[in-house]
Amino acid sequence: MSLDTARMVQMANAIRALSMDAVQAANSGHPGMPMGMADVATVLWSEYLKHDPAAPKWADRDRFVLSAGHGSMLIYSLLHLSGYAQPTMEDIRNFRQIGSPCAGHPENFLLEGVESTTGPLGQGLAMAVGMAMAERHLNAEFGTDMVDHRTWVIAGDGCLMEGINHEAIGLAGHLKLGRMIVLWDDNNITIDGSTDLSTSEDIKARYEATGWHVVSCDGHDFDDIRRAIDEALAHERPSLVACRTVIGKGSPNKQGTSATHGAPLGEDEISAARKVLGWDAKPFEVPEQVLADWRGTADRGAKAHAEWETRFAGHAQKGEFERRMAGELPKGFSLDNYIQSLMKEPVKVATRKASEMALAQINAKLPETIGGSADLTGSNNTKAGGIGPFTADDYSGRYVYWGIREFGMAAAMNGMALHGGVIPYGGTFLVFTDYCRAAIRLSALQELRVIYVMTHDSIGLGEDGPTHQPVEHVQSLRMMPNLLVMRPADAVETAECWEIALRQTDRPTVLALSRQNLPQLRNAPDETDMSSKGAYRLKKAGAKRQVVLVATGSEVHIALEAAAALEKQGVGADVVSMVCTALFDEQDAAYRAEMLPSDALKVSVEAGTTFGWERYVGSDGLTIGIDRFGASAPAEDLYRKFGLTADAIVPQIMNKLNG
Amino acid sequence: MSLDTARMVQMANAIRALSMDAVQAANSGHPGMPMGMADVATVLWSEYLKHDPAAPKWADRDRFVLSAGHGSMLIYSLLHLSGYAQPTMEDIRNFRQIGSPCAGHPENFLLEGVESTTGPLGQGLAMAVGMAMAERHLNAEFGTDMVDHRTWVIAGDGCLMEGINHEAIGLAGHLKLGRMIVLWDDNNITIDGSTDLSTSEDIKARYEATGWHVVSCDGHDFDDIRRAIDEALAHERPSLVACRTVIGKGSPNKQGTSATHGAPLGEDEISAARKVLGWDAKPFEVPEQVLADWRGTADRGAKAHAEWETRFAGHAQKGEFERRMAGELPKGFSLDNYIQSLMKEPVKVATRKASEMALAQINAKLPETIGGSADLTGSNNTKAGGIGPFTADDYSGRYVYWGIREFGMAAAMNGMALHGGVIPYGGTFLVFTDYCRAAIRLSALQELRVIYVMTHDSIGLGEDGPTHQPVEHVQSLRMMPNLLVMRPADAVETAECWEIALRQTDRPTVLALSRQNLPQLRNAPDETDMSSKGAYRLKKAGAKRQVVLVATGSEVHIALEAAAALEKQGVGADVVSMVCTALFDEQDAAYRAEMLPSDALKVSVEAGTTFGWERYVGSDGLTIGIDRFGASAPAEDLYRKFGLTADAIVPQIMNKLNG
Numbered sequence A, B: 001m002s003l004d005t006a007r008m009v010q011m012a013n014a015i016r017a018l019s020m021d022a023v024q025a026a027n028s029g030h031p032g033m034p035m036g037m038a039d040v041a042t043v044l045w046s047e048y049l050k051h052d053p054a055a056p057k058w059a060d061r062d063r064f065v066l067s068a069g070h071g072s073m074l075i076y077s078l079l080h081l082s083g084y085a086q087p088t089m090e091d092i093r094n095f096r097q098i099g100s101p102c103a104g105h106p107e108n109f110l111l112e113g114v115e116s117t118t119g120p121l122g123q124g125l126a127m128a129v130g131m132a133m134a135e136r137h138l139n140a141e142f143g144t145d146m147v148d149h150r151t152w153v154i155a156g157d158g159c160l161m162e163g164i165n166h167e168a169i170g171l172a173g174h175l176k177l178g179r180m181i182v183l184w185d186d187n188n189i190t191i192d193g194s195t196d197l198s199t200s201e202d203i204k205a206r207y208e209a210t211g212w213h214v215v216s217c218d219g220h221d222f223d224d225i226r227r228a229i230d231e232a233l234a235h236e237r238p239s240l241v242a243c244r245t246v247i248g249k250g251s252p253n254k255q256g257t258s259a260t261h262g263a264p265l266g267e268d269e270i271s272a273a274r275k276v277l278g279w280d281a282k283p284f285e286v287p288e289q290v291l292a293d294w295r296g297t298a299d300r301g302a303k304a305h306a307e308w309e310t311r312f313a314g315h316a317q318k319g320e321f322e323r324r325m326a327g328e329l330p331k332g333f334s335l336d337n338y339i340q341s342l343m344k345e346p347v348k349v350a351t352r353k354a355s356e357m358a359l360a361q362i363n364a365k366l367p368e369t370i371g372g373s374a375d376l377t378g379s380n381n382t383k384a385g386g387i388g389p390f391t392a393d394d395y396s397g398r399y400v401y402w403g404i405r406e407f408g409m410a411a412a413m414n415g416m417a418l419h420g421g422v423i424p425y426g427g428t429f430l431v432f433t434d435y436c437r438a439a440i441r442l443s444a445l446q447e448l449r450v451i452y453v454m455t456h457d458s459i460g461l462g463e464d465g466p467t468h469q470p471v472e473h474v475q476s477l478r479m480m481p482n483l484l485v486m487r488p489a490d491a492v493e494t495a496e497c498w499e500i501a502l503r504q505t506d507r508p509t510v511l512a513l514s515r516q517n518l519p520q521l522r523n524a525p526d527e528t529d530m531s532s533k534g535a536y537r538l539k540k541a542g543a544k545r546q547v548v549l550v551a552t553g554s555e556v557h558i559a560l561e562a563a564a565a566l567e568k569q570g571v572g573a574d575v576v577s578m579v580c581t582a583l584f585d586e587q588d589a590a591y592r593a594e595m596l597p598s599d600a601l602k603v604s605v606e607a608g609t610t611f612g613w614e615r616y617v618g619s620d621g622l623t624i625g626i627d628r629f630g631a632s633a634p635a636e637d638l639y640r641k642f643g644l645t646a647d648a649i650v651p652q653i654m655n656k657l658n659g
Helices: A005-026 A032-048 A069-082 A089-093 A123-142 A157-161 A163-174 A203-209 A222-234 A267-277 A288-296 A298-313 A318-326 A336-344 A351-365 A406-419 A430-445 A473-478 A491-503 A553-568 A581-585 A589-595 A635-641 A646-658 B005-026 B032-048 B069-082 B089-093 B123-142 B157-161 B163-174 B203-209 B222-234 B267-277 B288-296 B298-313 B318-326 B336-344 B351-365 B406-419 B430-445 B473-478 B491-503 B553-568 B581-585 B589-595 B635-641 B646-658
Strands: A063-066 A151-155 A180-186 A213-218 A239-244 A369-373 A399-401 A423-429 A451-455 A484-486 A509-512 A535-539 A545-551 A572-578 A601-605 A622-624 B063-066 B151-155 B180-186 B213-218 B239-244 B369-373 B399-401 B423-429 B451-455 B484-486 B509-512 B535-539 B545-551 B572-578 B601-605 B622-624
Touching (some): A005 A032, A005 A089, A063 A069, A063 A123, A203 B203, A351 A451, A351 A491, A406 A430, A430 A509, A430 B430, A451 A491, A484 A491, A545 A646, A553 A646, B005 B032, B032 B222, B063 B069, B069 B089, B069 B288, B123 B180, B123 B406, B123 B430, B180 B222, B203 B239, B213 B222, B288 B298, B336 B491, B351 B451, B406 B423, B423 B430, B430 B451, B473 B484, B491 B509, B535 B581, B601 B646, B622 B646
Parallel strands (some): A151 A180, A451 A509, B369 B423, B545 B601
Antiparallel strands (some): A535 A572
16 A cells, blocks of 8 residues: 655655745744654555545544644645645745744644644643543444544654653553554754753653553654554554654754754755755645645545445434534533522532532533543542543543643643543642643633633632642633633532533633532522623622622622621622623623722722732722732631631721721 | 661651641641651651751751652651751641641741642652752762762652653653652552552653662561662662552551541541550650650761761861852842943843843852753753753753753752752743743742743744743733742843842742843943832833833833834823832832822733733723734734734824823
8 A cells, every 4th residue: 555665755755845945934943853754754644544634523533643843844744735625835835924824833723634732842742642532432432433543643852851741641551542652753852952961761661661562663764664653553552653763854964953953944955955855846846746646645534534424324323423523512401400409408518519519410411521630539529420430441431530640631631622522621729720731721722621620729728738729820820811710609600600611612611619618609599690791799789889899709708798797887888709700801891880880999809819800999999818828727717817807808998998 | 776676666656646646636637648658757867867956957968858748747747756946746736727837738938847848749859859959069069078968758659640750850860860869658549549540650660761770668667678778878870769658557447548648537546546556655745765766866967967067167168158058149249240331332132142141140150050941042041151061970060951841940940949059040931831830839939049031921932823922921920929020121121130030039030031132221321220129210201291101021112112102292101111010019109109100091011911910000001912822923923913013002092091
């Protein structure tokens, strides 16, 4: 099935030429990696990768992740040469220019053929773990006729040095994700120079120690590449294929050096490279035969796709599979009945417990959820609804014991969401969003429905002290674009937040949940779906309104107590529960002005930094919070210490009113 | 030198009893780890650790890091039993209560004997790498007579699963930090249950692959522990000592299970454990002989300390060493001359380049700086002043090639600062603060002088696109307690910021620096030290002041252009450079009101999220920024696309004034 070597060489050289030329035209970019991995990528894409360029979203395609995302010209070249509708040659000419889908790093939201946004190193590999998990899970649920594909990764030394790669391969090894294959661009070069500058690890031995199968090849010898990939395919473990390559291969004076990594080669060197490569075509032109050879490789995938469609057409679970892959919730899905039951029998529980109660409903109604926790199952209350463990022996399980791997968990959840067919949620302590923040950002940037169950969301966690007490986290996450941060105040709001989060098809959600018990504040059966506007009036002033207290989560009941005390002094006070600032910001001006009227003293109450609350309470408002690190003590002592009690708040408000 | 086994057993049981009792009294905490590691810790502290309880800050003491910080009762017990002035038994009785130095997790700022704050897993081990690096560096500079100590770590399975441990051991192995020894509490238990739930890695093989020496022992057999530690001491590589232990050892019904990990054992079980252990003493009492045996172990360290003091007294470099360990800058250190030279010959350079220029001065004047970059040396411009590489062959070098390990770098810098005698700085792209944010937080919490050189600080980096463009980062870091975030506008401010950062003895600094060139805005020789107030008036309104533009970093010159355009229309406009909001917040009300007067329209201009700027411009102000992810294109195109030009800003201001 392979083409003869000379033709393969030119197919690979097409990648090299496009990469050199595009980077030169942009005067910016990374030619070294695409040139170094051109031979490996040519073998993979033309002979192994199961894909149909005419149907980039075919559900059973192999997933390909360019973890070393700076080498973006590699994937743009591959997509164009293989015959994807995009990128066009014009797109490639405009590499790194405004409006081009050929961005500096590959972006899943700009090109259909790009499975994931990569560039932040190590995360592509970790997302691939999530894709491979989703594949095995759906295979277990829908059978091999419907789901039977592989996950391929190209990773560089940077990906393998990042800590997240340790978490990712630990998971993949433990879960025996044998259909995942990582092609390591083993070129001994990083930006600063030789890898000897900073590492002397035996990477192959490390992967073997972590449950991986390892095989090496000469990354510039097609037969050797095939041999290595065949060996990887045959092995039941996930495989690392160490491809010995020369960075910038083809650049006579620069190859093998970091000079090719992140800068244009220069016109002279490109000319010299063209001679070395035997590439006569002009910039951005591909000789007819080379293009024909590339386009011909699509037949294999088109045939596989057609066979799959035949099997799929007759499959009993076709409709359900389509729904799942489209990311649509089942018709009629709702938590209304559950919320009504709470209205009838109010509960006083921590919102993390309320989350578990909501999940018991959700997991029973939505077969597509896959939950988990980074070794805090009992604390995050993430295991609910009778779901069983996802293990190497049983991929049909829906609960993942992620281990102490917050970043790996978050990135893998991104991979699951990118794969489709599942809705991932996972938990850790809110303070440890710091460990996985870079992956939360990629959830947001990639527009993924990933739900973060972040418990122990303030000093209310008590004794564990400042290392475990998020003070700046809620607010700092609120400023991340395209992310919903929700901090519900009771069991009802928690259920509403869960439903809102599940209905977001193109953005992630962080649920910030309390460790400590909270009274249920809502019990009016007709007041449903209040959280969806981001903020709503929970209590209307009795006396003439002079004050609006704006609180979130575990501080809402404190605001209610403060309001009651104010009313006793004849001061009317509304209480607004600000469940989600991002959703509130999306409301029209009239609604926002109604909630936060200009003629009242507005007071924010949140057990975290006050920085930023001025947006809602104005320059003349009062911001009550904690602008320092927390401390270790029982929660009630801390609330007193930091002045987050009605007794401490009311005098400040009275002073302000009288001041 | 060892005591007989029966007495050693009781010394270890003292740790077990105190741990059980303190957790029970607090009704919160983690007894399992201290009980499991009591035997190992007893051997280490009584026979190996070089320390003098009477002088906790003795410069040449061994450093001991409890990376598994949740087992805090282990170190509180060890400190008390060994004879440190603190914690007292009363402190231990008040474990996890308000005001007690025995916080839920060990805090370096609460107890002298606690070398580092731990709890966020994996970071203790990574900080220890930095300590071991600082030790070898000072040894190379001051000689073995003055500096010759070891770094010991107790780490659990959680520490070893976290990604950061991969980065940390990769560095330690590469740098051959043979005086670092990690005692791994190999108990097969995590919070969720058996480690089998989430990992199947051969940890020993992984450490060996990463250049470590590995030895195993029975963690409950004193002789075997000694044998293993002796072997580790003898080896030239850093060592992992795998101590097979039983979590909660001594608790007859719960030991070996996750039930002992993070909850009190309960009164009944504690009684049963007392019987098993042969421990008759009441809670918080230690039998006389046991205490005497413990206190006796201090003699070894006291003697070593006395011998060291004798050597030290006659050492030619005594004064310099004392200065360095005290963290004092050399008398007369200043960048004034350099700044004056900039005033005479203004430069148009990127602030990352300006940082390099300042560093050339600093590194020549301050022998205590140790710089580095996470594989972006040429981009972060961190290598300056002729400093050479810190390598396994030459620990006297002052430049660290950290590799692609942002989190490992940041944590190791914390360890260096904790060790003392050096001032660490290190660079990566600002967007990758997300990769090391958890360590930046520990810099701030631990009150450490660590300087983060974070370049490519906005969309101004251009073509690399949204994965590399920080939008929310500057603002989100500003809300972290005890952290200075500085965004200088030109070469002069950059030098001022560096000097301010170096003069902070108890807080870290993030320098946010541009990739793109910026004009020098300051050239009045008498206007020096302007940045220290956090914000200052760079340009005074010509016409009657109606507007104050508040800008930072690369947007200050844009604000100046906007102000000039406004003045042409007869609208007077001040321009305030807000170099550091935290320092500005510390100024008195009069200064703040002078900079941000209430009678002017205040307009913030920063190429990042507008969220939070309301604090400075007020409800009626105008916030100009970027509330979405960036894009890939040349920088100038992006500034136009996102409306960050004088042409785009001025009409908005005029509308607001006329609105």
